[in-house]
Amino acid sequence: xxxxxxxxxxxxxxxxxxxxxxxxxxxxxxxxxxxxxxxxxxxxxxxxxxxxxxxxxxxxxxxxxxxxxxxxxxxxxxxxxxxxxxxxxxxxxxxxxxxxxxx
Numbered sequence: 001x002x003x004x005x006x007x008x009x010x011x012x013x014x015x016x017x018x019x020x021x022x023x024x025x026x027x028x029x030x031x032x033x034x035x036x037x038x039x040x041x042x043x044x045x046x047x048x049x050x051x052x053x054x055x056x057x058x059x060x061x062x063x064x065x066x067x068x069x070x071x072x073x074x075x076x077x078x079x080x081x082x083x084x085x086x087x088x089x090x091x092x093x094x095x096x097x098x099x100x101x102x103x
Contacts, residue, residue: 002082003043006101012088016072031070035088038065042076046083049076054096060103062086077102 005013013035021028042049042065049063052075065074075087075098087098 001043001046001078003039003076003085004082005085006087008098008101009085009087016070016088016090020070031067034067034069035072035074038067038074039085041065042074042083042085046076046078055099055102062099062102066091079103 013032017028017031019028020031042063046063049065052062052064055062060077060079062075062077065076067074071091073087073089073091074085075089076083076085078084086101089098
C-alpha cells in the first residue's frame, strides 16, 4: 500500500533528522533509515499496528507505530488506498497535537 506523508509530518521528519545530525554526524541518517524501514512495514501491513489511545473521536481509525532506537511515534490512518502519516511525533511531547490532521 502506498505511504504518503502529511505536509506537516514531512516537516517534522526533516526537523528531527536535522536535530540528530547536529548531535552527531550521521545520526540523522540512522534516524531516517529506521523511519524508512518502519514506513515500509506500515505500508505492507497497516492493520498490524495498534490504534492510538484516546483517538476514538476521529472519523477514521488512527494507528500508532513506535520508532526503534529513537523516542518517536508515527501516527497514521488509511485513506482510499493509501496510508497517510499524520505525524512523526516525539513520544514525550505534546500528545495528540496532530489530531486535527486526521480525516
